[in-house]
Amino acid sequence: MTLNRRDFLKTSAGAVGLAATAGLAGCATAQTGSAGPKVVVVGAGFGGATFSRYIKMWAPNTQVTVIEPNAKFTSCPFSNTVLAGINKMDDIAMPYDYLKKVVDNFVPDTVTAIDTTKQTVTTAGGHTFAYDKLVLAGGIELLFDKVQGYDAEAQKTVKHAWKASPDQTGVLRQQLEAMPDGGTFVMSVPMSPYRCPPGPYERACMVASYFKQAKPKSKIIILDGNPDVASKKGLFVAAWKKHFGYGTDNSMIDYRPNNMPRAVDAKNMKVSTEFDDVKGDVINVVPPMRAAAVCGMAGVRDGNNGNWCTIDYRTFESKVVKNVHILGDSALTNFPKSGSVANNTGKMCAYAMSEAFAGRSVDPAPVVTNTCYSGTGMGTAFHVATVFRWNEEKQSMIPPKDANGVSAEESELEMAYMESWAKNVWADTLGLPESYAFTAKG
Amino acid sequence: MKKSFVATLILAGTLGVALSAHADPRARFIAANCSYCHGPDGKSRGAIPSLAGMEAGYFVEQMKAFRDGSRPATVMKKHASGYTDAEFETMAKYFASIK
Numbered sequence: 001m002t003l004n005r006r007d008f009l010k011t012s013a014g015a016v017g018l019a020a021t022a023g024l025a026g027c028a029t030a031q032t033g034s035a036g037p038k039v040v041v042v043g044a045g046f047g048g049a050t051f052s053r054y055i056k057m058w059a060p061n062t063q064v065t066v067i068e069p070n071a072k073f074t075s076c077p078f079s080n081t082v083l084a085g086i087n088k089m090d091d092i093a094m095p096y097d098y099l100k101k102v103v104d105n106f107v108p109d110t111v112t113a114i115d116t117t118k119q120t121v122t123t124a125g126g127h128t129f130a131y132d133k134l135v136l137a138g139g140i141e142l143l144f145d146k147v148q149g150y151d152a153e154a155q156k157t158v159k160h161a162w163k164a165s166p167d168q169t170g171v172l173r174q175q176l177e178a179m180p181d182g183g184t185f186v187m188s189v190p191m192s193p194y195r196c197p198p199g200p201y202e203r204a205c206m207v208a209s210y211f212k213q214a215k216p217k218s219k220i221i222i223l224d225g226n227p228d229v230a231s232k233k234g235l236f237v238a239a240w241k242k243h244f245g246y247g248t249d250n251s252m253i254d255y256r257p258n259n260m261p262r263a264v265d266a267k268n269m270k271v272s273t274e275f276d277d278v279k280g281d282v283i284n285v286v287p288p289m290r291a292a293a294v295c296g297m298a299g300v301r302d303g304n305n306g307n308w309c310t311i312d313y314r315t316f317e318s319k320v321v322k323n324v325h326i327l328g329d330s331a332l333t334n335f336p337k338s339g340s341v342a343n344n345t346g347k348m349c350a351y352a353m354s355e356a357f358a359g360r361s362v363d364p365a366p367v368v369t370n371t372c373y374s375g376t377g378m379g380t381a382f383h384v385a386t387v388f389r390w391n392e393e394k395q396s397m398i399p400p401k402d403a404n405g406v407s408a409e410e411s412e413l414e415m416a417y418m419e420s421w422a423k424n425v426w427a428d429t430l431g432l433p434e435s436y437a438f439t440a441k442g
Numbered sequence: 443m444k445k446s447f448v449a450t451l452i453l454a455g456t457l458g459v460a461l462s463a464h465a466d467p468r469a470r471f472i473a474a475n476c477s478y479c480h481g482p483d484g485k486s487r488g489a490i491p492s493l494a495g496m497e498a499g500y501f502v503e504q505m506k507a508f509r510d511g512s513r514p515a516t517v518m519k520k521h522a523s524g525y526t527d528a529e530f531e532t533m534a535k536y537f538a539s540i541k
Contacts (some may be wrong), residue, residue, distance in 0.1 A: 054474065058467065335525020343478045347453060351471040367524065369475050371517050385517040402509075403524035407516060412486060414516055417479075421487025425478040427487055 001030035011123060016069050021128065036061030037357055040121050040131040042111050042294050046339045047328030048137030049099050050429045056102045059354035061185035063382055065105040065129050072096060073430055076196065077339040078440055079164035083172050084206035084377045089170045091440040092232050098431040114297040116321050119126045132351060135329040136300070138292025140195050146288045146347035147264055162195060162286045176207060181215035186271050186280030191223040193308065195329045195337045197231035200286070201375040202374040208244045208252050209377025221278055223271060232384055232406055236277035239410055245341045261285050282350030291330035298324050308332035313390060313397050314362050319433045325349050334397055337389060338372045343429055365390040368397065373418035375442065381415040415442045448518040472529055484537045501534035516524040
């Protein structure tokens with residue numbers, strides 16, 4: 001029966017529209033109108049795109065509208081390999097064509113207003129969409145005004161590259177290429193919680209691998225707002241020692257904890273912390289961040305001093321606004337803000353929502369996993385992997401015994417797995433066919 | 443009610459394997475947890491092994507071996523330690539049913 005309905009929808013998803021499904025009343029369940037419930041998804045990154053694909057698989061009569069301003073998907077995971085020169089921007093960008101085929105409406109636009117009482121979303125293009133369920137998967141909003149001097153003018157020179165794009169990651173790569181041998185690259189790590197906990201330390205490895213081969217007299221200064229390496233510490237420090245002389249007088253990497261950038265001076269290429277003024281030939285500052293701007297519009301930034309969004313782990317529904325669900329980096333959870341988690345929580349939310357649409361109760365004890373690889377830039381990688389399960393007593397999702405840990409050491413095998421992970425998570429997120437020709441390499 | 447009806451059918455084996463595995467929402471969700479590494483529907487695009495079409499008994503055996511450490515692993519000991527034996531069976535049936 002499910003197959004028939006899905007096939008029927010496929011053939012009717014064009015101009016005729018979904019109103020045609022009204023004739024299948026005996027087949028469909030829990031409909032709110034003539035067709036299935038209306039779900040509006042804001043953002044087609046790892047969370048939003050995955051959710052959209054899976055809700056169409058698991059509750060095919062749902063009418064899914066996806067609003068996404070970018071013409072194509074650019075992956076933040078693997079974007080550090082562009083800084084190393086291993087991949088180009090085109091290698092980590094993929095089309096939305098396959099996602100567009102399965103959703104009902106793909107809108108290339110930016111959301112400007114959300115009314116959670118009327119349950120509508122309005123875009124810059126002047127369109128308004130009504131929803132039964134709203135899914136906010138907008139990632140992060142960067143707070144440039146928290147760093148003095150990091151204004152629009154400074155942003156032309158100082159890149160964050162924490163949202164991968166040609167203008168960010170691509171330009172930072174060009175800056176590194178233009179830097180003379182013996183130059184200094186200054187980079188920063190934001191305070192936890194932030195998108196991609198191991199990302200900054202991997203970035204240091206990737207840039208160091210490029211310097212080692214192309215400009216070996218150069219240095220990297222890491223200004224870390226945190227008191228210590230915030231993720232995979234043992235593995236990163238071991239990699240820095242093994243490949244980049246960390247801990248010796250000749251170290252390429254100068255790691256400085258408790259050094260939050262407070263000001264940026266783009267004219268004089270200077271970053272200031274509470275203690276120091278640090279000059280660099282290339283400066284890469286990742287400002288503080290919070291849940292995406294659309295979460296502010298919906299009034300769901302209720303957690304962690306109004307920066308992130310608390311959710312019910314069983315449904316990913318906001319704890320403060322009904323019928324608004326938050327995926328990926330915007331959510332405040334026990335999960336790391338990773339691509340894997342955004343992808344998998346997209347499925348958790350689709351699962352819970354499809355059960356609710358079918359008139360069943362949601363799974364009271366869900367399980368979800370994270371696997372996150374980091375590359376050294378030297379042909380090796382390592383991981384952290386965790387399974388999170390609902391714990392009734394603690395009313396939270398926590399790892400069972402032995403279901404959380406990191407690699408014993410970096411290895412070439414894990415580099416091969418990291419490359420395979422990227423292709424599989426991109427395929428799973430975007431619905432890329434088996435014939436899709438990936439060009440990214442590890 | 444519908445869920446337990448489906449579950450009963452699976453236990454009774456009155457439905458084809460493919461249909462039963464795909465019809466059980468928790469089964470397909472738990473299996474989908476694997477797809478960001480092993481590929482959509484367990485069809486991998488790279489060095490990580492595919493799970494699609496894997497013989498169910500072999501799948502369960504390997505998961506148990508990862509968990510008790512008798513099969514060395516990179517990430518899989520952690521993943522295997524997070525699921526129950528019943529969930530191994532559920533995932534195994536799902537992936538075995540995929541062509």
